Amino acid sequence: xxLAAEAFVSQMAAxxxxxxxxxxxxxxxxxxxxxxxxxxxxxxxxYLRMCGLPVQVxxxxxxxYMSPSGKIPFIHVGNQVVSELGPIVQFTKAKGHTLSDxxxxxxxxxxKAYMELVYNMLLTAELYVQWCDDATAAEISRPxxxxxxxxxxxKILAYQKQWxxxxxxxxxxxxxxxxxxVYEDVSQCCQALSQRLGTQPYFFNxxxxxxxxxxxxxLFTILTTRLTSTELAERVKSYSNLxxxxxxxxxxxxxxxxx
Amino acid sequence: MAAPDxxxxxxxxxxxxxxxxxxxxxxxxxxxxxxxLKLRKICNPWRSPSGSLPALRTNQKKTLSRPSxxxxxxxxxxxxxDYDLSAKEGADSLAFISLLEEKLIPAxxxxxxxxxxxxxxxxxxxxxxxxxxPLNFFLPGRMQSRQLEKLRLLRGDENLEAGEELEKxxxxxxAECMNLLSQRLGSQKFFFGDSPSSLDAYVFGHLAPILKCKLPNGKLQQxxxxxxxxxxxxxxxxxxxxxxxxxxxxSGEKASPQPDAADFDSVxxxxxxxxxxxxxxxxxxxxxxxxxxxVSVQHxxxxxLEEPPDPEHIGxxxxxxxxxx
Numbered sequence: 001x002x003l004a005a006e007a008f009v010s011q012m013a014a015x016x017x018x019x020x021x022x023x024x025x026x027x028x029x030x031x032x033x034x035x036x037x038x039x040x041x042x043x044x045x046x047y048l049r050m051c052g053l054p055v056q057v058x059x060x061x062x063x064x065y066m067s068p069s070g071k072i073p074f075i076h077v078g079n080q081v082v083s084e085l086g087p088i089v090q091f092t093k094a095k096g097h098t099l100s101d102x103x104x105x106x107x108x109x110x111x112k113a114y115m116e117l118v119y120n121m122l123l124t125a126e127l128y129v130q131w132c133d134d135a136t137a138a139e140i141s142r143p144x145x146x147x148x149x150x151x152x153x154x155k156i157l158a159y160q161k162q163w164x165x166x167x168x169x170x171x172x173x174x175x176x177x178x179x180x181x182v183y184e185d186v187s188q189c190c191q192a193l194s195q196r197l198g199t200q201p202y203f204f205n206x207x208x209x210x211x212x213x214x215x216x217x218x219l220f221t222i223l224t225t226r227l228t229s230t231e232l233a234e235r236v237k238s239y240s241n242l243x244x245x246x247x248x249x250x251x252x253x254x255x256x257x258x259x
Numbered sequence: 260m261a262a263p264d265x266x267x268x269x270x271x272x273x274x275x276x277x278x279x280x281x282x283x284x285x286x287x288x289x290x291x292x293x294x295x296l297k298l299r300k301i302c303n304p305w306r307s308p309s310g311s312l313p314a315l316r317t318n319q320k321k322t323l324s325r326p327s328x329x330x331x332x333x334x335x336x337x338x339x340x341d342y343d344l345s346a347k348e349g350a351d352s353l354a355f356i357s358l359l360e361e362k363l364i365p366a367x368x369x370x371x372x373x374x375x376x377x378x379x380x381x382x383x384x385x386x387x388x389x390x391x392x393p394l395n396f397f398l399p400g401r402m403q404s405r406q407l408e409k410l411r412l413l414r415g416d417e418n419l420e421a422g423e424e425l426e427k428x429x430x431x432x433x434a435e436c437m438n439l440l441s442q443r444l445g446s447q448k449f450f451f452g453d454s455p456s457s458l459d460a461y462v463f464g465h466l467a468p469i470l471k472c473k474l475p476n477g478k479l480q481q482x483x484x485x486x487x488x489x490x491x492x493x494x495x496x497x498x499x500x501x502x503x504x505x506x507x508x509x510s511g512e513k514a515s516p517q518p519d520a521a522d523f524d525s526v527x528x529x530x531x532x533x534x535x536x537x538x539x540x541x542x543x544x545x546x547x548x549x550x551x552x553x554v555s556v557q558h559x560x561x562x563x564l565e566e567p568p569d570p571e572h573i574g575x576x577x578x579x580x581x582x583x584x
Contacts, residue, residue: 070415109439113354120357171412172360173325192350 018095022055022077024048025063031147032061033072034140035225036126041073043217044085048075049253050208051097061148089210099209107204111211114196114203118211121189122218125232128174128182131165135228187235190219194239201248208249215242216249264336265316266296266329267307270389273471274497276504278385280367282313284326284464290500291455294338302389304398326464330457341456348451352458355443355450358436363465365413366433366479371468372406373421376475434482437466441486448495459496467493 026041027033033041041057048055055075060066067074067083074083082091092098100108130141145161146154169175174182193215202208203215219242223233236242266289268282276286277300289296296315301307307314309324315332316322323329334341341349371382386399411419419425440462449455450462469479470493484490497504 105442106445109442110351110354112435112439113351113358113443116361117354117357120361121353168412168415171409188353192353195346195350196354198347 016078016095018053018092018097019078020054022053022075024055024057024073024075025060025066026057026073027063028059028061028148032144033059034130034144035221035227036123036130037072038225039123039126039218039221040071040085041217042221043214044073044075044088046216046249046253047085047089047099047210047213048092050099050213051092053092053097085210085214099207102207103204103209111204111209114193114211115214117189117192118214118218121185122222124169124172124174125182125186125189126218126222127165128169128177129179129227129232131162132169132174133179133228137162139228183231183235186232187238190236190239190242194242197241197245199241202245212245212249216246220246220250262318263295263297264318264332265299266313267299267301267316268313270300270302271504272385273468273473274504275467275471276501277313278468278472279312280464280468281326282464283467284460285313285315285329287455287460287463287496287500288326288330288340288457289333289338291340291457291460292333292338294333294336302386303391303394305394330460340454340460343454344451344456348456352450352456355440355458356461358439359461359465362432362436365410366429367465367469368406368410369421369426369429370474370476370479371472372403373410374426374474374476375421378403380475381472430478430482433479437483437486437489441489444488444492446488449492455496455500459492462489463493463496466490467497470494 024041024044027037029038045055045057063072063074064070068081069083071084074081075088077091080091082088089098100111103111129136131137142155142158142162146158148154149157166175169177177185197203202212204211219236222236223243223246225233227233266285268286269277269279271277275283277283286298288294301312304310304312307324308316308322311324313326313329314322314324315329317332323332333339341352344352370377372378383399383403386402387395390398407419444450450458466483466489469483470490472480474480
């Protein structure tokens with residue numbers, strides 16, 4: 001989206017209140033969605049719940065191609081379509097819903113930095129395990145990714161995606177890493193998050209922010225998704241404060257609504 | 260003690276110890292930690308043991324080329340600039356380094372390698388002038404296409420083109436990143452108090468080229484200069500840890516050694532080249548002429564020594580020659 005269009009959209013957004021029929025699109029939950037997409041989708045859902053904004057989750061096999069940026073998830077609110085957590089946070093802010101207003105400048109800088117840490121290490125590690133570990137790619141990622149399509153097309157699309165992710169890994173310097181090194185990076189990232197969280201209920205004490213939503217989305221998905229090896233989840237499980245953090249957010253924002 | 264590790268990195272210019280961000284990060288970290296490295300500043304990536312720069316050849320003959328790997332290696336050898344950091348500060352370093360990688364690197368690649376005027380006038384020119392003869396024709400172009408590929412993959416955008424929209428977007432991210440760093444730094448000398456750590460090395464490596472390099476399109480530099488504490492932070496590190504390079508720049512402004520010297524050199528070079536090419540063209544024309552039928556001139560010349568020249572004679576001679584040929 002161009003900047004002029006973005007400015008226009010945020011003006012439009014400010015004018016209208018949050019509608020009741022807002023929708024979030026993601027790939028099919030049972031057969032298709034992959035770990036990294038599910039994590040991003042869950043992060044957005046957690047964020048919207050923290051803001052108290054209702055959203056209906058819709059699963060579509062072609063969600064990736066419906067998204068304006070080609071990334072999952074995206075929300076459809078009134079006349080607008082916005083994808084990914086960063087722009088969605090901007091968008092809700094324009095509508096007057098924000099979680100990070102009470103932070104001072106230094107805290108806001110730290111929050112942004114930790115969010116980039118999650119993108120830079122956790123998300124990249126998830127992509128690596130999904131597509132660059134041959135066992136996971138062959139047993140889980142490729143079959144799931146190609147499940148909605150018929151035979152030759154599904155194969156082609158899955159290999160194309162794998163090829164693209166591998167090129168990206170080379171570009172960010174992860175191409176030469178072994179699986180063990182990637183797990184080590186995940187540990188390092190969790191260690192940093194755990195240190196930062198300490199004994200607080202949320203990253204910036206009492207108030208949940210978009211950072212909490214993002215961390216929850218990724219860690220909860222890693223903990224609850226079955227892969228060929230449990231190593232990724234094991235690495236997260238060794239940090240007890242992160243585990244109770246995930247449980248706390250799940251209880252506060254997801255179970256009340258469900259019941 | 261065993262021989263020190265050897266560090267290969269790009270040569271410096273513009274008052275910096277090296278022109279490449281990754282090399283600057285490693286150099287700064289080594290300075291902060293006091294690691295004794297045998298420094299090799301070169302301008303030919305093919306002479307580095309890994310084929311890229313920076314590269315560290317350890318004394319066990321292992322080669323490392325990612326800055327983070329090099330820093331981990333130095334840390335293992337007990338050259339640790341992060342020794343005094345608390346666990347939380349260590350976590351903050353990791354987070355801010357990610358921030359740099361996600362937000363500032365795309366803008367850095369854009370401003371040095373994609374922005375057409377900057378690339379042609381400064382980046383390509385610098386690399387072409389400093390590389391050896393056959394390499395300077397194709398290596399800068401190859402480096403550019405690699406950087407462009409990297410930017411494409413980082414943004415997940417296949418058809419990426421230099422343009423105002425992309426520039427605005429990237430520069431907005433970069434400016435936000437600089438603002439956040441400036442807020443985090445506040446009025447401190449370094450990010451975590453009075454002694455520099457690996458985060459300081461990373462920030463210095465990414466910001467110093469923006470601050471020091473004079474680019475035709477200098478929007479990032481303008482923004483950085485407006486953040487006083489960040490630009491002071493970079494100049495301070497240069498002054499404290501790389502005094503020699505800073506001085507080289509100062510004398511450079513007066514006596515013009517590096518970039519201007521190259522200009523002065525290239526002028527006589529150009530003359531000589533012009534002269535040589537003219538000579539070559541002349542020789543080629545002459546040999547062509549000699550081969551195709553002006554051999555007669557020599558004949559005339561020889562006979563001219565024997566007999567005084569006579570227009571009729573020459574005419575008849577040429578006639579004979581043509582008949583022969």
